[in-house]
Amino acid sequence: MKKLLFTGLLLVILISFSFTGCSKEAADKASVIDTESEAEAQTIADTSDELYIGVYCLGDLEYFYDHKIGLQAAGEMMGVKTKYVGPPDYDINAMITAFEAAIAQKPAGIITFGAENSLMPIINKAVDEGIPVVTVDGDVPTSKRVSFVGTGNYNAGYLGGEKLAEALNGTGQVAILTEPGVDLHRERERGYQDALAEYPGIEVVQVGDTKADPVHTLQVVNAILQKNPNLDGIGCTDAVGGAASATALEEAGLAGKVTVISMDRDRQVLEKITKGIITGTIVQKSAMMPFLALQVLYNIHHAAVEITTDNAAADISLAPNFIDTGVKFVDKTTAQYYIRDL
Numbered sequence: 011m012k013k014l015l016f017t018g019l020l021l022v023i024l025i026s027f028s029f030t031g032c033s034k035e036a037a038d039k040a041s042v043i044d045t046e047s048e049a050e051a052q053t054i055a056d057t058s059d060e061l062y063i064g065v066y067c068l069g070d071l072e073y074f075y076d077h078k079i080g081l082q083a084a085g086e087m088m089g090v091k092t093k094y095v096g097p098p099d100y101d102i103n104a105m106i107t108a109f110e111a112a113i114a115q116k117p118a119g120i121i122t123f124g125a126e127n128s129l130m131p132i133i134n135k136a137v138d139e140g141i142p143v144v145t146v147d148g149d150v151p152t153s154k155r156v157s158f159v160g161t162g163n164y165n166a167g168y169l170g171g172e173k174l175a176e177a178l179n180g181t182g183q184v185a186i187l188t189e190p191g192v193d194l195h196r197e198r199e200r201g202y203q204d205a206l207a208e209y210p211g212i213e214v215v216q217v218g219d220t221k222a223d224p225v226h227t228l229q230v231v232n233a234i235l236q237k238n239p240n241l242d243g244i245g246c247t248d249a250v251g252g253a254a255s256a257t258a259l260e261e262a263g264l265a266g267k268v269t270v271i272s273m274d275r276d277r278q279v280l281e282k283i284t285k286g287i288i289t290g291t292i293v294q295k296s297a298m299m300p301f302l303a304l305q306v307l308y309n310i311h312h313a314a315v316e317i318t319t320d321n322a323a324a325d326i327s328l329a330p331n332f333i334d335t336g337v338k339f340v341d342k343t344t345a346q347y348y349i350r351d352l
Contacts, residue, residue, distance in 0.1 A: 057312070060090040061117040062304050067105040067125055068222070070098035072276045073249060073296065074123075075350070077146070080297030081121065084304035090118070092304070100125070100222055106132050113139060119307030121300050124148035124158070126192060142310050144329070146299040148194040156310065157329040159303045161294045163194045166273070166337045167201025167247060170292045173339055174206070174245045174271045177289050181211030182242030185234050187218045187227065187251030198247035198273070206245075215241070220250045227254035232262075241268055249274035252291060256282040275340070275348045283345040290341035293348060298335045306330065 064081045068074055078094050085092035095112060097104035102125065109132045112120055120136055122129065124145035130153040133143050137154040149158040174184060186202050189195035199217065206212050215238050220227040227250050235241060235258060246252045252272020256279075259265045265287045272279045272291035282288040306329045318324040340348055 057088065057090050057308075060311075061115065062090055062092050062119045062121065062307055063112040063115065063117045064092065064094045064096075064300055065105065065109045065112050065120055065122040066094065066096035067102065067123065068098070068100050069094070069096050071222075073274050076275075076296035077123075077300050081300040081304065083297070084301040088304065088308050090304075090308065093117075096123075102126065102128055105129070109133075109136070112136075113141060117141060118311055119144065119304070121146055121303045121307070124150040124153075124155070124194075126150075127152065129153070142307055142329070144303040144306050146303050147294075147296070148192070156327055157303070157306050157331060157333065159299050159306065159333040160335060161194075161337055162334040163197035164201040165334075166292050166294070167198030168205045169201075169337060169339060170198070170245050170247070170271050170273065171202040171205025173290055173292075174202075174243050174269060175209045175212055177269045177271070178212065178243050180209045183213050183215045183238060183240055184243040184245060185216045185218060185238065185241060186214060186245045186247070187220050187230070187255065188247040189222060190217070190219055195247045202245050202247070218251075220246075220248055220254070222248060222250055224250055224254055227251055228258055231255050231258040235259075235262055235264070235268075243269040244271070246270070246272045249276040249279050249291075252276075252288055253278040253282070256287045260287065277349055280340075280345045280349050283340070283342055286342065290339055291345075293338045293340045295335040295337070302333055302335070306333075 062085065066074060066077065081092050081094055096108045113136050120141055120143045122143060122145055125148050127150055130150050133150055133153040133155055136143050143155045144157045144159060145155045147160045186199055188199040203214065206214060216234050218230040218234055220230065231254050244255045246255065249272060252270060253276060255270045259268055270288045272288050274291060275293045279288060279291050283290060309328050313328050315328055317326050
């Protein structure tokens with residue numbers, strides 16, 4: 011009987027120690043979790059004063075509204091400060107001035123619209139002062155920028171050319187509206203030309219310069235229509251060309267008789283698509299450009315990926331060389347989903 015009592019008591023003691031051990035282990039785990047949570051919270055708090063600046067031109071264009079919301083969304087998600095600066099029109103000198111002011115604020119990184127190669131010296135200056143720069147939408151590949159995030163412009167133009175040719179059943183006279191002085195538009199035009207060259211029945215009769223100006227473009231389209239009365243289609247590398255083409259065709263009584271493929275998602279373009287005046291448009295994922303660009307810059311400062319045994323000594327960056335955000339063809343069946351209330 012005593013032996014049984016002793017055995018029972020021993021079991022109680024062992025069970026008690028077991029529960030005590032489990033409780034201690036659970037407490038230790040909880041302490042580790044709490045410590046990690048505190049460390050994580052501290053890390054987030056430490057980044058709240060980091061500033062990332064977007065430097066642009068053409069800020070008044072509806073197109074760049076998406077860049078503004080993409081930059082803001084990225085900042086909110088990562089818990090950092092963001093700022094959008096630059097002139098409202100295509101004024102490169104004013105953009106460079108805004109860039110200089112951005113450098114003076116010593117931000118953690120700069121995101122910039124690589125409008126043209128003349129921005130190379132100011133981009134290099136920022137990088138030389140320890141401020142990484144990511145170009146978006148347009149690239150300055152000869153600069154010291156760490157990465158480019160945006161549309162593969164040749165591919166966008168090629169898709170536009172294919173859609174124009176398909177709408178014309180592979181035959182007809184077409185014009186291309188572009189901005190020959192801007193690198194990214196030259197690439198889009200090259201894509202258009204190469205795609206259309208695949209169709210022997212299509213002839214490119216004229217290339218017009220929009221200069222990103224609606225009034226000027228309307229005059230250009232009217233002149234093209236007068237010179238080419240048998241014109242069958244117009245391919246555009248910007249939204250200005252698409253909107254002006256629609257207006258010119260309506261005024262000339264040719265709406266629906268000349269196929270128009272536009273670029274981007276401006277409200278006027280999308281509304282003309284829903285009315286059948288513009289056949290479709292090549293839409294960029296514009297908001298994703300600054301969104302992903304900020305992540306690239308953030309990773310440069312905070313990611314710990316051992317690409318080599320010593321990334322600094324190996325002179326290797328955590329930034330990808332190029333991110334193609336892609337494009338989407340939008341026609342009457344989907345245009346309504348792209349219209350924003352600004």
